[in-house]
Amino acid sequence: MNMTHFRPTTARVDLTAIQKNIEGLRNHLHTDAEIIAVVKANAYGHGDVEVSKAAIEAGVTMLAVATPDEALHLREVFSETPILVLGAVPISFVSFAAKEHITLTVFSMDWLEAASEQFSTLDVPVKVHMKIDSGMGRIGVRNEHEMLTLYHGIQSSPQFELDGIFTHFATADEEDSTYYDQQKDVFIHLVNQLPTKPRLVHAANTAASLLKNHVEFDAVRFGISMYGLLPSTYVGEHLPFTIHPALQLETEIVHVKQLKKGEHVGYGATYEAQEDGEWIATLPIGYADGVLRGLQGQEVLVGGIRVPIVGRICMDQLMIRLPFHFPVGEKVVLIGKQEKEQITMQEWADRLHTIPYEVACILTARVPRVYYK
Secondary structure: OOHHHOOOOEEEEEHHHHHHHHHHHHHHOOOOOEEEEEOHHHHHOOOHHHHHHHHHHOOOOEEEEOOHHHHHHHHOOOOOOOEEEOOOOOHHHHHHHHHHOEEEEEOOHHHHHHHHHHOOOOOOOEEEEEEEOOOOOOOOEOOHHHHHHHHHHHHOOOOEEEEEEEOOOOOOOOOOOHHHHHHHHHHHHHHHOOOOOOOEEEOOOHHHHHHOOOOOOOEEEEOHHHHOOOOOHHHHHOOOOOOOOOEEEEEEOOEEEEEOOOOEEOHHHOEEOOOOOEEEEEEOOOHHHOOOHHHOOOEEEEOOEEEEEEOOOOOOOEEEEEOOOOOOOOEEEEEEEEOOEEEOHHHHHHHHOOOHHHHHHOOOOOOOEEEEO
């Protein structure tokens, strides 16, 4: 028996929902552009291996991650699928990338020169994608001179093989397209200056894939909405197809009690019963699982009814106020659907003054992921 499953707290991940979201994007695209599944940060907290399996079944042609360790973890399972590391990698990783056929992002001539000097020969060349900083301000070459210098540097280095070129949009999920249009124009201009275009030109992130025209190129990168989540409220108001949330966070009531008026709950005694006979239930989930203290007052679902979290959220437990008695073992949904009600990651994000991306990523490894179709 898996010890992590003794506690009733689980994150249930619907792999069919992920595949439906990929199929929805495929039907929406105007070209035969490839779909790159972005599975960094443990697939946005959903589980990188299982999500990647489902995505490959649905037709994605490449997996994208952020770090070398994420790439190596996936390569242990997926021996043939191309894997792209989107972020900067230390030069010491180059030999591992060659051995494991992992594609790297090259973003500066300094990095290329140092890598070429340290690894003058490799058994097989490392495939690389050049990163253009068209206005995101993170990594990448920023003008024609830098790009062509890097391009020729790669072409003259037998250790490396240019497989792609890409950029990332900063405001594709916003209604005002002024800055997005500037970035798009910069990227198209620079790509057109290349003596020879590489196999894959890609720019569209999730928001651009869903809402923008003329940026599909050879591939698009599908991230947040592959999991059924929205890049922004604006995107949600203009979705070209229905997306399906994949993750449901569940637990069970482990203790129930009645309070008298004036009795308190939790650290700091921040909650006080307002009347005799209030029903309070304890749940085995807390901020060590990703239910942050800032979610005090957030509602959960019990019997299809919204009920509030009361008192301060503890590391491993939290308390809720029930409208009437529910038994120990009653299922509680913190994110997801129960009967006619639903609580979304966006609702959590609004309370925490953040975005759904962060909510998904803060669900810790202590919460078992349970997969189903």
